[in-house]
Amino acid sequence: MSITVTFARAKSYDRDELRAALKKVFSPQLEASGGVSGRSVLLKPNLLAWKHPNDPTCVNPAFIVETARLFVEAGASRVAVMENPAVRSAPAILEDMGIAEELRQMGVEFANFADYRDCRLPESAVFKNAELAAERLDFDFVADLAKVKTHGMMTLTLAVKNLFGFISGGERLAWHLKVRRDFALFADFLLDLYLEVKPRFNFLDGVIAMEGNGPGSGTPVFCGFVAGSSDALALDAATAPLLGVDDLLTVTRGKERGLLCDFACTGDIPRLQPLVRPDPPGLISQWGLDLPPGLREIMRNRLLARPELDASKCVGCGLCARMCPPQSLKIVDGKPKFKLTECIRCCCCQEHCPRGAIRFRTNRFLRAIEALRVLLSELLR
Numbered sequence: 262m263s264i265t266v267t268f269a270r271a272k273s274y275d276r277d278e279l280r281a282a283l284k285k286v287f288s289p290q291l292e293a294s295g296g297v298s299g300r301s302v303l304l305k306p307n308l309l310a311w312k313h314p315n316d317p318t319c320v321n322p323a324f325i326v327e328t329a330r331l332f333v334e335a336g337a338s339r340v341a342v343m344e345n346p347a348v349r350s351a352p353a354i355l356e357d358m359g360i361a362e363e364l365r366q367m368g369v370e371f372a373n374f375a376d377y378r379d380c381r382l383p384e385s386a387v388f389k390n391a392e393l394a395a396e397r398l399d400f401d402f403v404a405d406l407a408k409v410k411t412h413g414m415m416t417l418t419l420a421v422k423n424l425f426g427f428i429s430g431g432e433r434l435a436w437h438l439k440v441r442r443d444f445a446l447f448a449d450f451l452l453d454l455y456l457e458v459k460p461r462f463n464f465l466d467g468v469i470a471m472e473g474n475g476p477g478s479g480t481p482v483f484c485g486f487v488a489g490s491s492d493a494l495a496l497d498a499a500t501a502p503l504l505g506v507d508d509l510l511t512v513t514r515g516k517e518r519g520l521l522c523d524f525a526c527t528g529d530i531p532r533l534q535p536l537v538r539p540d541p542p543g544l545i546s547q548w549g550l551d552l553p554p555g556l557r558e559i560m561r562n563r564l565l566a567r568p569e570l571d572a573s574k575c576v577g578c579g580l581c582a583r584m585c586p587p588q589s590l591k592i593v594d595g596k597p598k599f600k601l602t603e604c605i606r607c608c609c610c611q612e613h614c615p616r617g618a619i620r621f622r623t624n625r626f627l628r629a630i631e632a633l634r635v636l637l638s639e640l641l642r
């Protein structure tokens with residue numbers, strides 16, 4: 262059976278325009294689900310921290326409200342918004358966004374995930390167990406609300422990557438440690454979550470996306486679209502190439518594992534400039550040349566993009582050190598100091614820095630190679 266991926270244009274977060282666009286991507290999903298009347302729906306948005314209006318680190322508040330409204334109007338018996346952001350709680354972020362009262366008035370609940378239970382992952386999984394938010398089991402459907410953002414480790418955060426938020430904060434650090442710099446293994450873990458959570462509704466907020474130093478400190482970029490599908494992996498596979506990413510690891514591994522179903526794109530498919538990528542992990546690093554393990558480790562340490570501090574932005578809050586899974590980052594004299602030989606390049610420090618003081622940089626040689634690669638892929642398009 263072919264899955265539909267639907268695109269619609271939205272020039273802004275103006276409520277009327279956004280609602281019309283979201284309806285277009287919602288209708289095929291509603292039909293595919295058999296309807297939500299009398300059923301319960303859990304919305305899982307990507308929430309990081311809300312620093313200013315239209316902050317591209319999060320799914321936009323208008324997007325959250327209008328998606329929730331679609332389910333309410335379609336007759337869902339219960340609609341809830343839940344997430345477990347690393348620093349502030351989901352209710353606190355929704356208050357910061359100024360939509361908590363509006364959600365209450367619509368009868369939409371919101372809360373932090375709190376009930377984590379060990380879960381056996383499906384038979385086809387690479388990993389067998391994970392501790393996941395059990396609240397999802399109280400609902401008939403999960404709706405995945407993802408933001409279009411670049412991501413230092415995975416290149417892009419789209420619908421499949423957003424499911425990492427079902428893992429508890431402490432476990433997230435442990436998973437980064439477990440997969441270390443094997444990004445394909447991390448992609449496999451995300452795919453295992455996708456198989457387990459099976460979000461029946463999936464939406465992408467690509468009105469104002471993020472490029473560059475994502476997922477926490479990138480640059481807003483207007484892309485002007487929303488997209489949706491009843492299959493998260495198909496949605497990512499259809500969207501990533503439009504953003505200039507033909508090699509998204511979750512999609513590559515999904516294909517290799519036979520998980521990517523046939524899909525067809527409909528609606529107003531956007532023509533976009535490729536997003537500015539974060540400094541790449543590198544052509545010659547993880548999934549490029551097949552080097553002997555010892556040499557690969559040396560190359561990784563020398564060539565992988567590495568976290569760097571912009572001391573002028575750093576206020577010495579220490580959050581980056583607390584979020585560092587292997588504790589390779591310490592605060593010394595009020596500023597972070599990186600021990601790069603122990604750094605697993607998970608981007609947690611960069612993602613959570615409230616001041617955007619950490620960015621990932623690679624050396625000039627690799628930047629030149631990457632620029633050449635982008636140029637060649639453009640010419641060969």
Ligand code: SF4
Binds near residue numbers: 577617
């Ligand atoms: S989280 Fe950012 S501002 Fe805080 S100490 Fe680390 S680099 Fe500095």
Ligand code: SF4
Binds near residue numbers: 585599605607
């Ligand atoms: S220094 Fe940053 S990128 Fe390196 S392991 Fe720690 S949190 Fe991850």
